[in-house]
Amino acid sequence: MKRSILSLMFILVLLLFSAAGLAQDMSEGDLVYPFQYADLDAYAAATGNSIDMWGEAPMLAEQVAAGDLPPVEERLPAQPAVVQPLESIGEYGGELAGPTTNPTCCGWDVLEMRLQKLLTIDTDLTSIIPNIARAYEVSDDQTTFTFHLREGHRWSDGEAFTTDDFRFYFEDVLGNTELTPNPGGPWVLNGELPQVDIIDETTIRMTYPEARPTLLISIGSEVNHRGFRPQHYFAQYHADYNADANDLAAELGFEDWVQMFNAKMTPYNNTWNLGSETDAYSPTLNTFVFASEDAFGNKYYERNPYYFKVDTAGNQLPYTDTLRRILVEDLQVQDLKAISGEYSHYGWGTLLSFPTYRENEEAGGYRTALAEYSRGNEYSVMFNFTTPNLPLREIFWDIRFRQAMSVAINRDEINELVYFGLANASANSPVPSSLFFEDWMPGHYAQYDPDLANQLLDEMGLDQRDGDGFRLRPDGETLFLNFQVSVPEDSWRQMGELITSYWNEVGVKTSYKLIGNDLYRELRDGNQVDLAAWGTDMLDIGEVANGLANMRPRWGARASGRLWQDWLVEYYKRLEVPSDEAMPGEEPPQEIKDLWAAGDAFLDASYGSDEWLELGKEFYRLSMGGLYQIGTIQRPPQPLLFKTNLKNTPPNDTTGQWSWTYRQWVMFMPEQWYFEGGSN
Numbered sequence: 001m002k003r004s005i006l007s008l009m010f011i012l013v014l015l016l017f018s019a020a021g022l023a024q025d026m027s028e029g030d031l032v033y034p035f036q037y038a039d040l041d042a043y044a045a046a047t048g049n050s051i052d053m054w055g056e057a058p059m060l061a062e063q064v065a066a067g068d069l070p071p072v073e074e075r076l077p078a079q080p081a082v083v084q085p086l087e088s089i090g091e092y093g094g095e096l097a098g099p100t101t102n103p104t105c106c107g108w109d110v111l112e113m114r115l116q117k118l119l120t121i122d123t124d125l126t127s128i129i130p131n132i133a134r135a136y137e138v139s140d141d142q143t144t145f146t147f148h149l150r151e152g153h154r155w156s157d158g159e160a161f162t163t164d165d166f167r168f169y170f171e172d173v174l175g176n177t178e179l180t181p182n183p184g185g186p187w188v189l190n191g192e193l194p195q196v197d198i199i200d201e202t203t204i205r206m207t208y209p210e211a212r213p214t215l216l217i218s219i220g221s222e223v224n225h226r227g228f229r230p231q232h233y234f235a236q237y238h239a240d241y242n243a244d245a246n247d248l249a250a251e252l253g254f255e256d257w258v259q260m261f262n263a264k265m266t267p268y269n270n271t272w273n274l275g276s277e278t279d280a281y282s283p284t285l286n287t288f289v290f291a292s293e294d295a296f297g298n299k300y301y302e303r304n305p306y307y308f309k310v311d312t313a314g315n316q317l318p319y320t321d322t323l324r325r326i327l328v329e330d331l332q333v334q335d336l337k338a339i340s341g342e343y344s345h346y347g348w349g350t351l352l353s354f355p356t357y358r359e360n361e362e363a364g365g366y367r368t369a370l371a372e373y374s375r376g377n378e379y380s381v382m383f384n385f386t387t388p389n390l391p392l393r394e395i396f397w398d399i400r401f402r403q404a405m406s407v408a409i410n411r412d413e414i415n416e417l418v419y420f421g422l423a424n425a426s427a428n429s430p431v432p433s434s435l436f437f438e439d440w441m442p443g444h445y446a447q448y449d450p451d452l453a454n455q456l457l458d459e460m461g462l463d464q465r466d467g468d469g470f471r472l473r474p475d476g477e478t479l480f481l482n483f484q485v486s487v488p489e490d491s492w493r494q495m496g497e498l499i500t501s502y503w504n505e506v507g508v509k510t511s512y513k514l515i516g517n518d519l520y521r522e523l524r525d526g527n528q529v530d531l532a533a534w535g536t537d538m539l540d541i542g543e544v545a546n547g548l549a550n551m552r553p554r555w556g557a558r559a560s561g562r563l564w565q566d567w568l569v570e571y572y573k574r575l576e577v578p579s580d581e582a583m584p585g586e587e588p589p590q591e592i593k594d595l596w597a598a599g600d601a602f603l604d605a606s607y608g609s610d611e612w613l614e615l616g617k618e619f620y621r622l623s624m625g626g627l628y629q630i631g632t633i634q635r636p637p638q639p640l641l642f643k644t645n646l647k648n649t650p651p652n653d654t655t656g657q658w659s660w661t662y663r664q665w666v667m668f669m670p671e672q673w674y675f676e677g678g679s680n
């Protein structure tokens with residue numbers, strides 16, 4: 001009976017999916033995104049049109065009339081960015097609302113509504129274009145980067161945003177050894193920060209001693225790589241600016257000013273930190289400003305009155321007035337609230353619920369679209385090569401074990417049961433549109449072959465069994481895998497349970513357990529796990545921006561071989577700056593040293609050059625060929641829900657890509673969404 005219901009649901013979804021034309025359109029790579037011009041001059045040059053009148057939201061006009069805000073023409077920069085809406089000029093009003101299951105992290109349906117980077121990715125998904133910055137220039141040798149800000153650009157509290165906010169970040173945050181003992185990220189090259197020159201209030205220059213070909217990609221990908229922080233706000237928490245900073249820290253419950261400063265900095269850091277705000281109306285350049293949090297953990301945001309973008313009619317964006325984050329208990333409750341129509345938009349549902357979404361559209365007052373979830377793999381599993389369990393280390397590092405565990409997985413069954421057959425069974429692999437994709441990669445030890453799995457395990461010497469039929473390790477102990485993970489997506493839970501059953505069937509005793517995300521991260525980052533699993537957010541521009549983090553130690557969110565990464569990073573640092581101190585971590589095998597070196601050569605090549613392409617192909621061959629990660633499914637359709645009167649949102653037959661590389665909603669520019677009729 002269960003199988004019949006699943007088959008019926010599968011057919012229903014397949015028909016809906018095909019009727020929308022997605023099965024073909026998504027593979028063709030057509031894109032449906034709004035468009036952004038760098039400034040008024042760029043808009044005029046491209047269209048022949050000019051903008052010389054400004055519009056604003058009624059809620060802001062009321063504040064202007066009351067004398068609480070300056071007029072809109074004084075709040076906008078002299079050269080705002082111009083957004084061409086997806087379909088039409090919008091109406092002001094209404095509230096965007098989305099969920100999160102974590103009070104301090106993630107909640108992509110909310111934080112991506114307001115996220116703004118210094119640079120951003122264009123609609124071709126390759127080019128880097130201005131965003132907060134008005135323009136940028138790069139020297140021919142890729143050592144010098146000049147950024148131009150917008151004259152008159154202001155923080156959300158009305159204070160001027162200038163290059164002094166960059167100086168503060170580089171000198172007083174990254175350059176302060178108490179706050180930042182070991183600066184990292186894209187700004188650092190060979191352990192050193194660039195030379196930063198403030199040319200004037202809107203021009204800053206960064207110079208490196210060597211080429212830095214991936215810098216712009218990193219800046220355009222991650223919000224943490226903006227290179228600035230609001231000095232006027234953070235000065236109160238910094239001992240160099242406030243002699244009483246330690247007293248303030250004690251008053252606020254912190255051990256010292258350093259702990260206080262870093263806590264206040266958290267909401268300004270990585271994308272996933274943006275939901276951790278505690279200080280109402282702390283200054284931002286983002287679309288919305290944090291206003292309050294209620295007793296239930298729900299957070300409320302208001303439009304940024306100094307937001308730096310306008311539409312093609314000169315109306316200051318965003319169109320919507322407010323944004324609400326709804327804290328929910330778990331993924332099931334999150335989905336139920338979506339079906340009941342409590343969100344304005346919802347991007348974190350599951351394909352398993354797609355028929356239910358469609359069935360309840362009229363009652364919930366929403367519509368359902370589909371987009372391609374584009375990344376290396378939906379759920380890849382990785383054994384911890386540096387686990388403290390030494391007998392397991394030896395087993396994990398034998399490639400025959402990884403080959404066996406991979407072919408023991410029935411990916412076609414996973415695809416049918418979890419994704420209605422609409423995804424692609426695949427090893428951990430680049431997507432077909434990748435410049436580094438090769439035909440063998442998706443199928444590399446990805447066929448379902450339990451006989452081969454048993455043969456490989458036997459060949460390893462794991463041919464002895466205990467009384468329950470499970471394999472014994474060479475030391476006589478039962479080979480046991482403690483598969484404990486956290487899952488933000490229900491499909492991951494289902495895949496984890498299926499993988500566990502497949503591995504038990506070939507005699508490898510595996511126990512699957514869900515644990516809290518904080519505990520999972522603590523164990524994983526502390527090298528205290530046997531294996532880890534997560535989605536592999538691997539696309540070309542994202543992986544280059546991320547320093548190949550998903551493809552070599554520590555393999556991104558899977559954090560395997562962390563001790564190897566610690567050793568490798570320090571090893572290359574000491575080639576530049578020798579040290580007699582003991583090396584951190586553990587020295588990896590030569591195979592991993594070669595993989596790391598191949599990655600460095602790829603990253604050091606000029607972005608987009610023939611040499612870069614060839615080095616990248618070689619690195620990808622090594623990374624995929626080593627079978628360091630075991631993939632499952634790739635490129636499923638992702639349901640996206642929208643209130644029926646929420647306009648300028650992706651159409652039902654969208655071919656846009658849903659991907660962490662582009663920060664999901666960011667490419668669809670939620671600032672140009674609007675409610676028909678002005679309210680939701």
